[in-house]
Amino acid sequence: MERNGRSKEFNMAVPKFLVQLPNKLQNCLKASDLSQIKRFAKHDGHLSLSSDVKRGKKALTFSDVDLEKQLQAWRENPSWADQHAEIKVSVPKGSLCNLKVNVNVGLPPDAVFNIVIDPDNKKVFKNIKEVISRKVLVDEGHRQVVELEQAALWRFLWWSGTIAVNVLVDQNREDHSMKFKQLKTGFMKKFEGCWTVEPLFVDEKACFPFKPKTWPEYCSCSGGKGRLGSKVTLEQLIQPAIVPPPPISWYLRGITTRTTEMLINDLLAEAARIRGDLGPEKSNKESEFSQDIFSEVDNISDIKRRWALRRRYARQYHRGFLTAN
Template sequence: MAKTEMTKTRVEFHERERNVPSKEFNIASQLKRFGKDDGKNSPSSDLKWGKGASSFSDNDLEKQLQAWRENPSWTDPHSEIKVSVPKGSLCNLKVNVNVGLPPDAVYNIVTDPDNKKVFKNIKEVISRKVLVDEGHRQVVEVEQAALWKFLWWSGTIAVHVLVDQNREERSMKFEQVKTGFMKKFEGCWRVEPLFVDEKTCFPFKPKTWTEYYSCTGGKGRLGSKVSLDQLIQPAIIPPPPISWYLRGITTKTTEMLINDLLAEAARIRGDLGSEKPNKESESSQDILTEVDNVLDIKRRWAMHRRNAKLCHRRLLTAS
């Protein structure tokens, strides 16, 4: 009987979604809005790539990667994920993490059209169309099939977004093209430089890649400060405890996304300990599978919180 009711609810939901007017956004207006940048969140002028003495050429990137190959020692930090709930939304996620790889290399991973090999939640890229190509900047319309899992349902959902990739500022803004199941799905990736071996330059404090390379004798490693700001607002926001559970799953999915990025960074720099992030990712997946096997939502949410505390305790013990 319960199964019949859930099936009925699912059918009614899809009927409701199909009857919602499919509001197509004006692509031209979105492109115009993407083109505006107040500069508040841009890297400082002396650290911008692509201009002046701090420009990163392919040769510079190879030098930066070589420094990591010679000294791959790096401990991936626990990603900082802050979750807020703006009025009328499911959640706003702000993620910050340091990655042991140069900014160009990290940016290449995030913007790679074939990065489904890295990020496991991307099932396939349905379509990809370049709308604007200015060399250092591209605006791309992308439709992907993303894997999802909720309660005893699982499957794929189409994510149709407009992506503004600015290589000079190492930023990638995204915004959905049309409303449907999601009323709002937007955000921005940013990658900034991190002078990992800056202490070797003391008392001199380098401000550019050229200065850093010079004062470390070419041995200084360049890492990345990666941030992700993402707003998620469904067309229909479910009441608690469903909304709490969805928020927890969204946070866990984002954490696994970051873990995938860290694992790929470890593989590229040739870190002999690169298997560790993979094991942690598999462990997280095992926990999610265990949680999804429990049908009672209260028990599942309690288990989710308990597992989160255990993972946090393990991290504290390991450090």
């Protein structure tokens, strides 16, 4: 009897939570808090999650290096096999989850950073429906503090919709970091995190037994042929105003993890597309295949469907090209 009573209470609680969820999702951030903006800019946008970033240690910077020169090495050797992202999930007390993702990307840090901070990156990341507003609050050339409101897609069981996310973003090209933090609490009590992009010496073996520590050293010992990749880390803390009980919290944590994984996969797909554009001349047979398939896609009138198919065929073709080599 006791177990049946608990089951009945849980069954009644679940529909109530599910009914309230869409309304709670829509009650997200709508306006900025000026005092918080000033504090954010004054303290260089450091967030609670930035403790993993080593302070006091000067990060490698490539502002004095021409990105075009870095990409030239990829033009000469565009081969790269993407690896699965490493995702670690922890559950700090009172939060839904803290996600930390590590993945290597076959493009230089500047190129990856350009993708992440692009105001029009909804073309890359499928979970961004639209950018509602974007306002630059601080502009120091290499660093900007931006107030951003986006409409993000969400799905829960048989419900789906959009949620307005209003955040402050501190993006710094010197260390290739982008920190973000929610402006006001709403359905989400906390939503904050940080992207960091560090250099990866892809062809470091060419320098053996010398182990380069800087870009000039790497460029010198590899004869200018060494490719520069990126070690990308994304960490984000998600804490709803009300953390649902299990098993709903488990389900939501799983959705959040898969959404983050999709975000990283979108980044890898865009990097693959760029590498494909950088590649050497294709053979006549490959060129004919490429022209035929993309000509067929270009005849589709639906813009979104045409864009999605072009990206899918590009990924499939690129994977086949790498396998063949």
